[in-house]
Amino acid sequence: MPLRIMTIFGTRPEAIKVAPIIKAIEEDSQLDNIIVVTGQHREMLDQVTTMFDIVPDHDLNIMSAGQTLNGIVAKVISGVDGILEGEKPDAVLVQGDTSTVMGAAIAAFNQQVPIIHLEAGLRSGNINSPFPEEANRKLTSQISSLHLAPTTTSKFNLTREDVSENDIVVTGNSVIDALLYATNHLEVRFDDPRLEALHRAKTEGRAGRVMLVTAHRRENLGAAMEDIGAAIADLAQRFTDLTIVFPIHKNPKVRSAIAPRVEGLENVLLIEPLAYAHFARALSLADIVLTDSGGVQEEAPSLAKPVLVMRENTERPEAVLAGTVKLIGTHRHRLVDEVSLLLESDEAYRGMANAANPYGDGRAAERTVAAIKWKFFGADRPVDY
CATH class of the missing domain: 3.40.50.2000 (Glycogen Phosphorylase B;)
Structure with a gap:
């Protein structure tokens, strides 16, 4: 039976970074995709899913004018909770540090579904800057089972917080995968x-x-x-x-x-x-x-x-x-x-x-899939980026 990976995202930056992962999961016969969008950003989110030809299985459509951060989180937790009950995924993948990420991770944790945290380990050192992202990513780290760190610095941040090295893989950042795809393969005309x-x-x-x-x-x-x-x-x-x-x-x-x-x-x-x-x-x-x-x-x-x-x-x-x-x-x-x-x-x-770019080589999605198979199937551990 393929491993059922539920990828949950809600904003344009999340969509950009999970898109290469979703495509890589689609191409692997040992993995199945369940795609959930919260709609924390609506129009900008839809632009990205259309560009990468991603069709969500579930859309919470939580966005409303003037809502508070607590309102967003409450809608995410409640909405994701019901989807988890119906879909019974083997793992939930979230990316980064938005209110969608933190809310979805809490919902998964409370149902004892393992959490895969993409772009794990970023830290500014100031809980209020950026707000609320610094708190969101730290809270998500506390309850994740697999931490996909984009750089060795991010890995160090996690180990300093007592996350086991056995739960961390350095993948590079999937935003580079998305950017190289967009600049090399998409012909666009400005409106x-x-x-x-x-x-x-x-x-x-x-x-x-x-x-x-x-x-x-x-x-x-x-x-x-x-x-x-x-x-x-x-x-x-x-x-x-x-x-x-x-x-x-x-x-x-x-x-x-x-x-x-x-x-x-x-x-x-x-x-x-x-x-x-x-x-x-x-x-x-x-x-x-x-x-x-x-x-x-x-x-x-x-x-x-x-x-x-x-x-x-x-x-x-x-x-x-x-x-x-x-x-x-x-x-x-x-x-x-x-x-x-x-x-x-x-x-x-x-x-x-002319300075070197430390963030990736366009193969983060490949390493992410390898890390998931290592964690859940006992495959060989991928080499850190």
């Missing part, structure tokens, strides 16, 4: 005519430099987000040959902080959020990436893009140590100074663009 024109000009060598910006973190809402908007405006006015591409998050608090500060600046392309394949293509066009995202810190180094991170700490220190990522906080003048340094100093730019 926004300004971005499509930039794409053509960049491809033909007619465009100047491009900076891709993303900002959405809960802890950056308010004054910090306003500083980000002001810094973008400062940079656009200082470097008129620089095109700033900013797919702006749908959160009204993000939009009200950013949009008024860049209004009327022709070299700032404030656009709607991009589907994943389109975002991957936009990332390939960029010369510099300015972000507060966790996933982008992993993706951009794979394409040799310097990444400036608008946070005070990160649960992904490997690229900081490698030199391709730099933490710069959210202060307006610091943002302007750090971006300006990369634009004005070839040496500073090359130092970050």
Whole structure:
């Protein structure tokens, strides 16, 4: 009998990272897929599942306007509980650190279903930053049976918390699998005519430099987000040959902080959020990436893009140590100074663009399937990434 793996996810970043795993499970005759989406992100989640041709077996569709974190978790636990009762999976696979992950893990644990935690062991060292992700991933680690760590640093974090090495496999990060697939196999055309024109000009060598910006973190809402908007405006006015591409998050608090500060600046392309394949293509066009995202810190180094991170700490220190990522906080003048340094100093730019990427080689899904078969079937243990 094949081992029944229930993969549960609810947000766009989770979908991107579990998609290669789901495809690898589908191709293995010893494993069966049961796919559950919670709908914690709706539209952005559906874009990814469509792109990878993933059809959920169950959809909780929990999203509603203005719901609280506790409301999300309560819906996830209750909804997953019923699905577990009906499907009787042999194991549940969750990815990362969202409220979906923590709620699904608790539901599985309470039914004594083994939990496989993909992207396990990330730690910022501050329980409140990022919030609530740092707590979610630590709670999930406490009740997981198999920890799939993306790096040796993540493995060390787990062993320091008394997780047995016998329950950890270092796989690399599956986001690299997804990114390489998207950039190498998917041909996309941008819906926004300004971005499509930039794409053509960049491809033909007619465009100047491009900076891709993303900002959405809960802890950056308010004054910090306003500083980000002001810094973008400062940079656009200082470097008129620089095109700033900013797919702006749908959160009204993000939009009200950013949009008024860049209004009327022709070299700032404030656009709607991009589907994943389109975002991957936009990332390939960029010369510099300015972000507060966790996933982008992993993706951009794979394409040799310097990444400036608008946070005070990160649960992904490997690229900081490698030199391709730099933490710069959210202060307006610091943002302007750090971006300006990369634009004005070839040496500073090359130092970050040429740094090694520590996050993966595009074979994380392969190692994940091997780790599951090792854990549950007694197959050979895969070699750590």
